[in-house]
Amino acid sequence: MSANTKIILILGGSYAGVGAAHYILKHVIPSLPNKNDYRVALVSSSSHFFVRPTSVRALVSENAFPKDKRLFAPLSEAFKQYADSAITLYHGTVVKLDQLTRKVTVISAEAGKTEINLEYHALVIATGVTTQSPLMGLSGDHQNTIDAWTSFRRKLSTAKSIVVTGGGPTGVETAGELGQYLNGGSGKPNVAITVVTKSNQLLPYLPPSLAQKAEEQLSKLGVSVIKNRVVEKVVSIDTDAVNGAGQSIERLTDSVTVHLDHDQTLQADLYIPATGVSPNTNFLDHQLLDKEGYVNVKPSSLQVEKAGPRVYALGHVCSSNPRAIHAIMKQVPVVGENLKQDLLAAENKIQAGKEAYRAYEPETKVSQLVVVGKKGVGMFLGWRVPSFFVWLIKGRDYWLDMTPPMWNGKGYAKPI
Template sequence: MKTILILGGSFVGVGTAHRILKQASKTGPAVKIILVSPNTHLYWNIAAPRALLPGQFTDDEIFQSIPEGFKQYSKDQFEHIVGFASSLDVANKKVEVSADAEGTKPVTTIRYDFLIIGTGSRSKEFDEDVKAPVKGLGSTEATKDALHEFQELVEKSKTIVVAGAGPTGVEIAGELGYEYRKSKKIILVTSGNTVLETAIPSVSKTALGMLRDLNVEVKLQTKVNRSSRIKREGPNQIEISLSDGTTLSTDLYIPTSGIVPNSSYIPDKYLNANGFVKVDEYFQVKGLENQHVWAIGDVSDLESPQLLVADRQSGHLAKNIGLILNNNAPLLYKGGMRGMGCQIGKKAGTGHLGWVKLPSFIVSFLRKNLFVEKLASTVDGSAY
């Protein structure tokens, strides 16, 4: 029996575990999956831009238990260990797992035959004392607590500034504009010439128009220099300094620019300058070719972090592992067509596939619930 260790309990880790187990039960030799993650529940952070607002989703709609999702497998097939990967020893095929992110609490050593790194990414750290849980914050309890706290702040705030006009920033601004266009002032600040700069021009133009239709004030070619909390009675206790020499006063500031890979436990020689794992077109970690160590999803450097990309990578890697277990050669990963979709409020959206702009009603229809309906089938494996 081969032991396959998967690091990371988000969409890509959970999905890959189910795919391998289902595949092995039909055609392959016996395997045991050990899934290591600090979270007990999968957080459907794809819906985070809407979940940040109060009253949009219940906890049960965006958090589901990982152990419950794998209860159909025996202990010989699946084990979930709650903890943080603290070090990786590829020479001896082992990973040390700590009970805390700093690695100061008791450590468990896990040995593996195959290793899949899927620890994802986190939002870039800023100086603000309030964190928007756009991604998981380690444990499920920490993420839930932060989400509830943030929802209360949104409810109380009269002015909200969002910085960064990538898909996350645009979706958050769109949700805020749709829900509060008549009661709160929503401002989106971006250093770019438009929003969604990585999209095709027609999509960027459409998104900008949709935001303005929702009464979102968009400040283009403007960079946030710093933000600071000031001692002032009443509202507008955060002051934001902008690159044009002006300042904004706001109740809530939501920076969305940039992600950081969760790769601190991996030796530096396997990481690029930004900390992402360097992989080849088989998802093998460069420098560890043919040693059965792969990295997929946000933590790897192969493709942009998107749900459809992660799902495609997960499916391909699971298939390759099945081939390897049956002594067959793995297949080269060729990726897919470039594209994106962005929901802007509950009734509008835009996106493209390749260089073709998608009709707004199609994007909005597909993304109207931000795919929360897929959470249960992802966690229990019935989606695969």
């Protein structure tokens, strides 16, 4: 690599980071006058791309999806279509961003866990979020997720009671998959499954009538719902440890007592916390973050203005809403086209301050499909959709067949 090479550094190897890398490689760098001066570097804590929505079904059984369907795809395969000189992949964890010196520090996941310092000419932050439960997404390398599923399934075969906390889409879909798998839709549960939510309804972004419909669908799967209740603490029965159960592979299968307000307790052989996510931003200066810890971006351009020139953020890690995969598909070309303008300005090919920035226009109408066993509820662009539509579009395989174009780059074959 030449000392004059300009690095476009992308942090994150999921939908947002991989999508941005493909778009930049296909449509940004080739359009630059000095295109051979640029190289993409992508840092990911996992060596594999993960079709994250599949997790709620995959956790119940290793046979949840056909063996020929890949839930994980190697990032090396995702970018094999490009010359080696075009992109470098780093398998490791970002631990520091210095926006003044424009350097990122990465701890390599390879043997020795060496420290790598990467300088960048442009930066895209797409580090995503971490779920409370290791069952629901990547927590480091993809093998950690596989190990979590294996441990959970082993305990699941003997469990008689399961508590899921959180009434959002993840909690509802997880309970629905467990109810379908364990109770078979008989309504007479072999395993007692309980969902606890602090809200007065499930799925708070959907109308109450749809929330009630989801609750009725869960009931037919042997799932009971407790609303308007707060989880005060979770105590492991075996170790008396307070909280932490279900949040690491080591304590994933703890039998617990869940203490709710009003002195109510629930006993559970398995406990799944699904009450939210945490943005992966602990390597960033707090001045770059909003009050919730997400990367603060300019809504129209997705620029991280306080981080210096040519810095963007997209996906679940940034302050833009909604935080959803379909939103990422709209954000990727916005970041790509705006970065192109920045790079041209830096080369004095266009007058600084005259960049024709692409405006990001997030959806304002609700789009949310929630699978409940073999049924579901949802809305698309503000319109209610029937249960069979939810199953047809999402419930059959949780978008597994629709995802490859997002990681292999075919979804970004043309500039958008």
